[in-house]
Amino acid sequence: MSASILEKFRVCGVTGLKVDPKAETLIKMNAVVAVVCFLIGVSAAIGLVLTRWEAVHALDAMMYYRFLTLHGLNMLIFFIIFFEMAVLYFAAPVLINGRLPAPFVGWIAFALMVIGAIMVDTMVFQGKADVLFTSYPPLKADPLYYLGIILFAVGALTVVLHFFGSLIINKREGSYTGGMPLVTFGALTAAIIAVITLLHGALIYIPTFLWSIGLLEMDAQVYRLIFWGLGHSSQQINVAAMVAIWYFLAAITVGGVVLNEKISRTAFVLYILFISMASAHHLLVDPGMGAAWKVWNTSYAMYLAVLASMIHGFTVPAGIELGQRLRGYVNGTFDWLRRAPWSDPGFSGLVLSVIIFGFFGGITGVTIGTEQINIIAHNTLRIPGHFHVTVVGGTALAFMAVTYYVLPLIFQRRVAFWGMAKLQPYVFGIGITIMGIGMSFLGSFGIPRRHWDSTFANAPFPVEVHPAVNLLQAVFGIGGLMAAVGGLMFVAIAVVSVFFGKRVTKEAIESGASGLPPGVLKLPAQTHSGVAVRKVHDAGAPGTMILVFIFLACFVVYYFVNWKVLSFLWKIG
Amino acid sequence: MTNPQDNQKVPWGQQLFERPLLLLGLGLLVMFVFYTIWGLIEIFSLPQATLP
Numbered sequence: 001m002s003a004s005i006l007e008k009f010r011v012c013g014v015t016g017l018k019v020d021p022k023a024e025t026l027i028k029m030n031a032v033v034a035v036v037c038f039l040i041g042v043s044a045a046i047g048l049v050l051t052r053w054e055a056v057h058a059l060d061a062m063m064y065y066r067f068l069t070l071h072g073l074n075m076l077i078f079f080i081i082f083f084e085m086a087v088l089y090f091a092a093p094v095l096i097n098g099r100l101p102a103p104f105v106g107w108i109a110f111a112l113m114v115i116g117a118i119m120v121d122t123m124v125f126q127g128k129a130d131v132l133f134t135s136y137p138p139l140k141a142d143p144l145y146y147l148g149i150i151l152f153a154v155g156a157l158t159v160v161l162h163f164f165g166s167l168i169i170n171k172r173e174g175s176y177t178g179g180m181p182l183v184t185f186g187a188l189t190a191a192i193i194a195v196i197t198l199l200h201g202a203l204i205y206i207p208t209f210l211w212s213i214g215l216l217e218m219d220a221q222v223y224r225l226i227f228w229g230l231g232h233s234s235q236q237i238n239v240a241a242m243v244a245i246w247y248f249l250a251a252i253t254v255g256g257v258v259l260n261e262k263i264s265r266t267a268f269v270l271y272i273l274f275i276s277m278a279s280a281h282h283l284l285v286d287p288g289m290g291a292a293w294k295v296w297n298t299s300y301a302m303y304l305a306v307l308a309s310m311i312h313g314f315t316v317p318a319g320i321e322l323g324q325r326l327r328g329y330v331n332g333t334f335d336w337l338r339r340a341p342w343s344d345p346g347f348s349g350l351v352l353s354v355i356i357f358g359f360f361g362g363i364t365g366v367t368i369g370t371e372q373i374n375i376i377a378h379n380t381l382r383i384p385g386h387f388h389v390t391v392v393g394g395t396a397l398a399f400m401a402v403t404y405y406v407l408p409l410i411f412q413r414r415v416a417f418w419g420m421a422k423l424q425p426y427v428f429g430i431g432i433t434i435m436g437i438g439m440s441f442l443g444s445f446g447i448p449r450r451h452w453d454s455t456f457a458n459a460p461f462p463v464e465v466h467p468a469v470n471l472l473q474a475v476f477g478i479g480g481l482m483a484a485v486g487g488l489m490f491v492a493i494a495v496v497s498v499f500f501g502k503r504v505t506k507e508a509i510e511s512g513a514s515g516l517p518p519g520v521l522k523l524p525a526q527t528h529s530g531v532a533v534r535k536v537h538d539a540g541a542p543g544t545m546i547l548v549f550i551f552l553a554c555f556v557v558y559y560f561v562n563w564k565v566l567s568f569l570w571k572i573g
Numbered sequence: 574m575t576n577p578q579d580n581q582k583v584p585w586g587q588q589l590f591e592r593p594l595l596l597l598g599l600g601l602l603v604m605f606v607f608y609t610i611w612g613l614i615e616i617f618s619l620p621q622a623t624l625p
Contacts, residue, residue, distance in 0.1 A: 179587055276604045289612065
């Protein structure tokens, strides 16, 4: 890399990373738009919660489905993917001390994504695309809706290809020596899954666009197959990006140790190879697909990706434990956990994200993804109950947690409303967990997903709803509103910090000013080798081992209970 | 922040898997063969339903 380019880099006073200002600007822009999309999604979510809570039932049917479409697209696609683009620009070139090879390509991609998102949201707001996130044919939206999604996908694909170019060029120019950092490898995993996802998006949305203007026939079963290659895989990009952020946050908040590079990297490779197959879960009750295809894609091969998640679910907390022990918290089994920086929103968000994703999202996902058990869960509220604890409680919370470090390190602003920021991950995480549990139990009582009227009041035949449903809907509603409050707290903190926040200065860091997370005030030692590291490795991670066995016990009980419930469907004898 | 593998010899297995295009090819291959193409074969080999 030429000296003239290097001169323009900013050296981060906290991490020592050399930051290409062009990459930094793109990180900021993508992150800001992500927060705007999140705000739209949260606003729609409030309407949805207050409608599916039958005691309130606020929106009429048309507005409900419009809000549901808006919520799904802005949360599952726009917010998440804009944020992931920011993550990619951070993972390479920033984390590898490199340069952004073609900034103008980044801007073109960004423009395409913004234009696409605006087109989609405009169509939805105008009532020309009340087709939900899935837009299953024969539901037909305005052609501009499909065109907007195609533009967004092309923009995102361009960013991903730019990321690959950045990795290859910076490696060639010697920006980093030795291996690629683990966080960057996690981002590479997310980028590869993004290509798989976006290719499926192109394969289905281009024909659907042509169908919407009357140039092509559309087969509903083919649509469902290819759409879910996009719809579900897009959530697997989240998983990989989230895990990469977990490793980053563990390092920056408590000096977390990577337990074993080989194991963690192998787990990421398992994601690349097998996680996208989970798309088949959505087709488990489709008559067009055979049993062998269903079982292979949702069980045998997919379990290798589940294995990968369980590996990360162990190595991240174990890395935190070892990091804490290196910091001197060596007494007993859980001293490291008790004395962790719980008032650091970066740390609390990380831990809550791991717990909510693993305990609630992971266990429910594997269970209801089993072909046989799926028959008692499919198209019920158990499904959104599951993905709200994975995507929202897991991914979105991890993104929020890392934002508390992105604000001072990239935007160079102190976090506004610091007292509120300390509480925000708890409000959001606990709220979404209560909501997810409520949805899951509602689904167990047969309450369908997506549907405006859970009571089926106008159905030609009477539908009996268990009395417990009313109580569970209140649980769901209260949890949902609490999560929405947590989400709005996050938006307020992010917006005020970015546009009105005080600048991070050397003096502010030295004086321990408010609005700076502990990892920024004093970066924990990043110790990777030496006697002390060998010692903590040899001592193992007893606290994490206990937590892992609690997790496995919960998994076994939940899995067994579901098989037991399934057995009630076909009573024998 | 430091990379634990700075200036270290990278194991051959890791060198193999640090090739973005190789991983991309493998990822695409597995997904398209087992999910997409197999799925399309399943759908297009369905017999035509006989309507009453």
